[in-house]
Amino acid sequence: MKNHLPLTRRKFIRTTAASSVALGWLGSGQAPRVLAATADKPALLGGTPAHQGGWVSWPQWRAEWEPKMLEVWRSRHWFRGSGTHVAEFEKGYAKLLGAKRCLATSSGTTALIVGLHALDVDAGDEVIVSPYTFSASYNAILSLKALPVFADTDPATLTINPALIESRITERTRAIMPVHIFGMPCEMEAINAIARKHKLAVIEDACQAWLAEYQGRKCGTLGDLGTFSFQESKHLPSGEGGAITSMSEELIDKCDSYHNCGRAVGTNQGTGCFTRGVNYRMTQAQAVLLQLQFDKLVQETEVRRANADYLSANLGKIPGITPVRLPANSRPVWHLYSFRYDASRFNGLSRDQFARAMGAEGVPCGGVYREQYYEGLLDEAIASRGFKRLWSPERLKAYRDSFPELKGNKQVCETTVSFVQSMLLADRRAMDDILEAIRKIQAHSAALAKA
Numbered sequence: 001m002k003n004h005l006p007l008t009r010r011k012f013i014r015t016t017a018a019s020s021v022a023l024g025w026l027g028s029g030q031a032p033r034v035l036a037a038t039a040d041k042p043a044l045l046g047g048t049p050a051h052q053g054g055w056v057s058w059p060q061w062r063a064e065w066e067p068k069m070l071e072v073w074r075s076r077h078w079f080r081g082s083g084t085h086v087a088e089f090e091k092g093y094a095k096l097l098g099a100k101r102c103l104a105t106s107s108g109t110t111a112l113i114v115g116l117h118a119l120d121v122d123a124g125d126e127v128i129v130s131p132y133t134f135s136a137s138y139n140a141i142l143s144l145k146a147l148p149v150f151a152d153t154d155p156a157t158l159t160i161n162p163a164l165i166e167s168r169i170t171e172r173t174r175a176i177m178p179v180h181i182f183g184m185p186c187e188m189e190a191i192n193a194i195a196r197k198h199k200l201a202v203i204e205d206a207c208q209a210w211l212a213e214y215q216g217r218k219c220g221t222l223g224d225l226g227t228f229s230f231q232e233s234k235h236l237p238s239g240e241g242g243a244i245t246s247m248s249e250e251l252i253d254k255c256d257s258y259h260n261c262g263r264a265v266g267t268n269q270g271t272g273c274f275t276r277g278v279n280y281r282m283t284q285a286q287a288v289l290l291q292l293q294f295d296k297l298v299q300e301t302e303v304r305r306a307n308a309d310y311l312s313a314n315l316g317k318i319p320g321i322t323p324v325r326l327p328a329n330s331r332p333v334w335h336l337y338s339f340r341y342d343a344s345r346f347n348g349l350s351r352d353q354f355a356r357a358m359g360a361e362g363v364p365c366g367g368v369y370r371e372q373y374y375e376g377l378l379d380e381a382i383a384s385r386g387f388k389r390l391w392s393p394e395r396l397k398a399y400r401d402s403f404p405e406l407k408g409n410k411q412v413c414e415t416t417v418s419f420v421q422s423m424l425l426a427d428r429r430a431m432d433d434i435l436e437a438i439r440k441i442q443a444h445s446a447a448l449a450k451a
């Protein structure tokens with residue numbers, strides 16, 4: 001059964017943020033709240049909602065940012081080549097991550113495209129990627145006329161299962177693209193070991209993983225290249241925007257030329273282009289807005305972590321709710337906070353019925369990604385003239401026929417429930433409201449399943 005959820009991730013984030021009020025967070029000395037979960041009826045059956053007052057809205061604006069933003073607009077130096085703001089952002093972001101270099105781009109998608117090109121992914125190549133991701137991970141590979149080959153998702157971690165990568169390698173495989181989905185690091189040690197063994201490049205899709213850590217290093221510095229998104233819903237937003245990070249000067253120089261019309265590094269004017277290129281440059285205003293939010297990102301990351309840890313410790317005690325397993329010695333950043341939902345422990349209340357009941361409690365949640373490989377984009381790609389020229393009919397048929405093997409991913413798509421990141425910026429009392437809502441729904445799940 002394919003699951004169809006009513007909201008895309010971004011719509012889900014907007015819907016959650018709408019009608020919200022800004023909430024301050026309380027200190028850790030706050031007394032624990034006494035929960036009276038079963039005493040009250042679920043809101044969907046006429047009870048009082050567990051949470052009232054909305055949630056932190058996103059993105060946020062601070063009046064104190066206005067002078068710096070006005071200054072850049074009034075300067076009329078908006079293009080990266082006519083000022084220093086983009087280069088300053090790159091230095092600052094690299095420092096924040098402990099990366100040697102950073103290149104700013106126009107979006108996360110363009111960061112992926114530029115990165116794949118710099119790693120020499122070419123038409124007819126294959127890239128192994130996690131199926132549980134935003135479609136941009138697939139699309140960046142497809143845009144280079146390469147084939148995204150899926151290694152199944154581990155239902156315990158929601159990330160690519162490293163044990164299933166090697167069986168997907170063919171003589172055409174050029175790179176592996178692990179996706180740190182929802183800001184949860186992939187098992188990079190195992191992935192890098194496979195890449196080294198088979199001489200493959202690794203490009204991290206860290207588009208949701210700003211400041212996430214794995215074994216003491218930041219995501220985006222663990223593979224050959226890391227890529228980030230600063231789209232409006234992200235923890236570090238500038239409407240649109242992206243970045244590529246690396247420990248390799250040479251790779252970032254390649255990315256720099258390609259993203260800037262093929263010009264030599266540091267050349268911003270003129271027509272002398274020595275290599276192929278596109279224009280995926282960041283603007284000065286985006287760079288200023290991003291730098292203004294660095295400290296905010298660092299502070300909020302800790303608040304999200306503390307609230308996520310509190311939720312995980314308590315959700316794990318509720319039968320039928322399984323928090324995500326994280327790699328040892330890792331620190332996620334929770335772009336979405338997700339857990340697995342077992343309807344059989346809720347009297348058969350389906351995941352979508354559960355989400356509806358939670359919404360009525362004032363706690364919006366839902367599934368996020370569907371089995372997107374069935375939704376048309378891959379069928380369209382493999383039916384295209386170019387792909388038919390590049391692969392044999394047998395390979396394309398075997399590729400299409402392999403999707404039902406992604407059983408872990410199917411399970412994840414059908415049973416995962418997520419809260420958006422801005423909810424984790426609320427106070428501890430609001431986290432208790434979330435727990436109370438779930439306990440209340442579980443206690444009344446038989447009645448809710450029939451409602």
Ligand SMILES: Cc1ncc(COP(=O)(O)O)c(C=O)c1O
Nearest residue numbers: 107108109134136137207229231
């Ligand atoms: C996992 C992942 N990869 C890539 C992207 C693409 O980023 P952008 O929207 O900035 O192009 C996103 C954005 O949502 C994402 O979540």
